[in-house]
Amino acid sequence: AQSVTQLGSHVSVSEGALVLLRCNYSSSVPPYLFWYVQYPNQGLQLLLKYTTGATLVKGINGFEAEFKKSETSFHLTKPSAHMSDAAEYFCAVSEASGTYKYIFGTGTRLKVLA
């Protein structure tokens, strides 16, 4: 079975600084990878996804992620943090076993300091 590991349950950055949220997956075949964001008291929203093709994926709100097969990683970055980026971020992988199931990491809560 696949698994997803997010390093760092809490990350703090200063406003304007680089945001880097880490995600590693275990998979014997190339997976489909997703990043979701959850604002307080809301459901999860899709930030971006990797399926096939270009390994650098751009998402909403200035976020992007790079699929690195050799490192089994899919880290999320944003060049300059904004106060509105404070939220919880989840990395997920879809697992092919007949039909697809989605496996989530444990989440990283991002705090942006003024």
Next chain:
Amino acid sequence: NAGVTQTPKFQVLKTGQSMTLQCAQDMNHEYMSWYRQDPGMGLRLIHYSVGAGITDQGEVPNGYNVSRSTTEDFPLRLLSAAPSQTSVYFCASSYSKFRGNSPLHFGNGTRLTVT
């Protein structure tokens, strides 16, 4: 479109009570699922369905039942609530069970407390 709609938003139950969490989607999605979210544990899959009349267990199915009589609805039933079921529950749907690149669409969640 309303997307994925969950009701109620909040619920308090006493141990042993039963209840049903409702989930409806208006996007004609094949795939529907229920997750629970607990601090430090991310989202864990409870049950999922790949079409009307077809359901299967996820990672943490014990204490929960589901059915899928229509494409639109996927209710989650707690037969005898326990304090360990205190959690936030999310319903999510996806376009196709065979397309792993289809992202999940989430409802806004139901916060359940069992005392």
